[in-house]
Amino acid sequence: MMAEAVLAAIPWDQAATMIDLEGRTPIIGTIRDCAMHFALYKPHARSNARVLLTRPVFREGRQTRTWILEPEEIEQLTQRMRREAN
Template sequence: MEDVMLNMPWDQPATMIDLDGKAPIIGTIRDCAQHFAIFKPHAKEQARILLTQPVHREGRKTRTWVLEPWEIEKLVERLRAEVH
């Protein structure tokens, strides 16, 4: 999954949702990662990204349309590495 996070295009459309029911963030993978980076811990636990293109997950037969918080954190790490 890490390779997928490293190769996912920043301009790919995506939607960040909150399991608590707050308004979604509709934008790009980069927009979602930037917002996630400033979330408080509870908000990070509730956040998910809905993709417009599914990604492969190791050990699964099917691809997924949803990124979990730990996967979003990998995108944030990539963003920080590219900015600095």
């Protein structure tokens, strides 16, 4: 899992694509768009969601940067969005 500080550094307006491992139509928008949609998903859909980044991010324990956010990381973005809204 990615450190929260790395996720906090991803700007809300960065282009991203939410993909679904079951083949549903991708959501092309911003990181904020992806987090907002993820917040509405049911648990099964959340477990199949991934966000494809347009700029890779550093992931601790790996030598290379990564292009994909896992469901736990998307959930952290959703929590960040809620905190910033209050």
